[in-house]
Amino acid sequence: MSYRVEVSSLKDYALINLRGGAPVTANWEATLDVTFPKAAHTAVINEAFSVLSLSSDHWWVRTALKNEDELFHRLSESVSGDHAAVTVVTDHFQGFSVQGADAVAVLRQGFSLDLRSLDSGQCTRGGFARCGATLQVVDAGMDYEIFVEASYSEYVERWLKVAQGHTV
Amino acid sequence: MLEIPCPWCGLRNESEFVCAGEADRKRPPDPEAETDEAWADYLFNSTNPKGVVREWWWHVAGCTRWFQIDRDTVTHEIAPVKERSK
């Protein structure tokens, strides 16, 4: 009667938005002791945090909420005074998990980008359900996470219900 | 629905972008040195050719980059423009 998908709101995550060119990126890499993903749609996934590449000078550091303050300050201080931006955007976005055999059947109602091109572990940003979303592929075909601007969270929650075939 | 080649994200639907007009229109470095006519021309006029036009596009729903493409206004054939180094 409807699609086989579980949708839930993500909780306890923190997002730190990084903007900066090569010199400051090196500082961040040193601070976190990790090589940043440099190619489009790529991400580096660690136990403590992930780094998502969103553009050539744009990353997200995704971590647990409890690490938010500490990571923000370390990243911020490592580029103090430079041409860079370190911003906590945790509350600017709301994350959703879309899991199940029909995950793509639900997501393709909102995304017009080619979902075939994204493998597990990749990420991108694109138009979604007229509000846009950042997409992280956990397990291609089966398990996805999307982040939408938080002011759209109630709308997207409802949108996802309808897209699954439920009545709201 | 055009398909626009974003230099970072790849091919995406036109609906993810904003077309920001002709790329040759550049803000004069010293606006006060411009005559009223030249200033008005910068503000309001486009060449609007039938054929290839170089345009700014903004991938607002994606990587938020501004980039240029050459678009044929007749056939909608699109050719990417090599990015200037910033």
Place this chain on the structure above:
Amino acid sequence: MTRLASGGVIDRQRPLRFLFNGKRYQGYEGDTLASALVANDVLIVGRSFKYHRPRGLLTCGPEEPNGLVQLVSDGDQPNLRATEIPLREGLEARSVNCWPSARFDLRAINSVLAPLFPAGFYYKTFMAGKWDFYSRFIRQAAGLGHSPKERDQGRYERVNHHTDVLIVGAGPAGIQAAKVASGSGHDVMVLDMQESPGGHLLFHPRQIDGQAGSDWVSREVGELQDRDNVTWLQSTTATGYYDHNMVIAVEHKPAESWLKERLWHIRARKVIIATGAVERPLIFPGNDRPGVMLADAAARYIRRFAAVPGKKVLIYTNNSTPYAQLETFKTAGIEIQGILDLRKNPSEAELCLASKLEVPVSVDARITGVQGRSGIRGVTYQSGAGSKTVRCDLVCHSGGWNPLIHLYSHAGGRSRFEQASAAFIPGERAQAAYPVGGANGTFSLAEGLKEATDVANSLFGESAGNRASGTPNAPAAEDEVPYRIDQIWPEKGDKGKAFVDFQNDVTTADIALAVRENFQSIEHVKRYTTAGMAVDQGKIGNPNVIGLVSRELGEEQASVGTTTFRPPFAPVSFGAIGGSERGPLIIPARTTPITAWNIENGAAMDEAGANFRRPFFFPRPDETMEDAVAREATAVRTSCGIYDGTPLGTFELQGPDTGELLNRLYTNRFDNLPVGRGRFGLMLREDGRLFDDGVTFRVDPNRYLMSCGTGAAGAVYAHIDRLLQTEWTDLKVYLVNVSAAWATMCVCGPLARAVLGKLESDISLDPTFRFLDFRDGTLEGINVRVARVSYTGELSFEVNVARRSALKLWKILMEAGKEFGITPVGSETSGVLRIEKGFISPGHEGDNITNPFDAGMGWIVDMTKPDFIGKRSLLRDVKLGGERQHVVGLLPDDEQALVADGSALLPAQGSDSRSGFQGHVTAACFSPTLKRTIALALLKDGQKRHGERVVISGLENSCVATVTEPVFYDPKGERMRG
């Protein structure tokens, strides 16, 4: 009941009852509504659009022009083709366009008045002035069915799909192309309009590779559907081909599915168009009579549905196709009265087929009349010198084949007239669209299969998959009779109406008249006669229209050209277009963490721009809007109000050049703003007009926080990002949108300090916390940033808090404020407070002409800065001088006057120096504080006219007002700074 005892795909074990025009009938599972009507001998299925002539089924497919019905039993859908509706138990349908019934239609009087309805009749008769009178009658008479009155209960969804190859049509050519393309390893999607694959093989028994065509179809399709890289959809119609290989298709789900229709937006790298061809009618007097049917359609009803459309058939043709169908008619037990062939020389092969079944053939024969109105009794024809009559109850005609080039044409491809097949076939290509088979004018099965193989091989044959397995060969097939056609037009001067467009009732006479009236372009003839403009979009009739126009003009058909086909190929329901984004999802509504609280606490909500809704005011029981607004405004002025300012845009700007950037964006300076302070800024467009305003704080030396109007936020973000990325690429600044990260609650009024003072906090509210300062700290343990900003003119604290803690803090503030009478206020109240204070709102006082000097905001424009956005244009304004509209205040003499925003201002009586329009009211309200009506306005030379009198001209009442300074309350701003 004329149903064969065996044959066809219908399931005789599963009878289905249905109602058509109120009468009960029975069909079988597997029938369409049309085939069930044929089997029940229902001849008349509708009435024509203009003359209301009785009409029968002409075709068996989506090109059907006559069998349009209202599907009452399924959401009361209008304007569906009976040939496309699968029969269901309990189905109920009605003819459209008939009143009171299809058999007895009162409006058939139009038919008697036919001479009064020539081409262009509407244009000529219902000229301006008369139209209002006539339209009432015409609108009642016209139209194809009626709109459903109930909400559609069906579910729809819209999906995006990407594929390497899209193949439209699963006839033999499409199947063969799919085989080659999928073998290459590419992702392949196949769409087919019918319930089952096979195309014309579903209707005509043919041999492919030495086996029955239907077996070949099942085997190939079965194999293809098992492949991982193949997506296969039946009952799916490609309706349009758009830019960059985007094809839109509607998938019709079976009745038992939870989904009714799915709209596919398909982006393909290559599109193979294998949509086949449809038969074209011949033009002869009475060719629209019920019982006159296309020959191929009749054969389809017999073969697929075992439904027999007549007992005695006369076949009329200009081409070879019907000769191959004689066997079908014969085995169905139809008596074949003969073939009337317009051509002088049918081929040996054709004549051989006829003589084998002992069917007489008259060559050079021409039908001159059809006897019978609601059913056929016979046909009069001319062959050689003599005129003869032959009895029959069915006329099957064939005027040749029209390749379905619609999608190719949508894509921008040209068509060209091919003399040999007398058809418009695909010409110069646009986009990656590749027509094969019937759609490409290749009507032979064998050649179509070969063409599909060759085209697919040339596109995909070189890829890895096919190199390994070897490129596939075309399967073998033979054609019973080679396709030959001779286009012979009807004689001029034949009596009786001969139709070229059945749905819009366009006759040969209309075409001739249009050309006589000097419509020479085929596009003009189309619009003047409306030929090809009905729901069927000229699928069957267009080439005939073009042929007749070329004859009238004495030109070649090739030079007359064809009209442009535009999407959709077949009608698309609004449900499919809307998908799931209807009802509560019709707009992507945005909320703040406080929205739900506001609604629970009785807020009347209003649009606030950028898809936000926010409280308009909070009416208590028995309060009018005016009462509520007065109460809320009074609370802010005398005690304490609170409102949710979260929808405002908030951007973080970081980097060493941020001060310089802000200097260039705003009219005033920002590089000298101390850390810990905020400043009000005015942003102009490059043309010097008001764009946005807001307060920007300096958080760190290199970090600023900018706020802007809710509705303008998107435009401001684009403006700044464009300048940073395209113009001022040397500036070291990054722009980050954090609008939704922060909730903003504004506690305002003389008791605001007392309310905040009740809370446990490390933020001191002493007098050193000045107007436009901000302080970071905690309130009741919650991290906050408190700023002294005022949009109301009162002492005001703006509390900024992370979204996660917003609702909690809001409730704490409400609780703390209880004893001080804290009152939630809505946007209408904010508007009143703004007008009282004369704060300029770019959305109201800015009318795309207003510059900051006009708005009395010269104080914030620093013309000594080297450059800022808008400065150059302001210099021109200043240089030109002249009379401009300025923002002023208005005090009407009638203190209770109701003044509407937008009211025009006129000179007061006795004013001799001015005349005509003087300006307009930009915002007006009843001020609860001043207990009188006040207004802001744009007035010519307003700054020089304080004390003068003007008339505020309303639609119902006008009043006289005195022009004042545009500040009505606390002009020195002592309250908000206090």
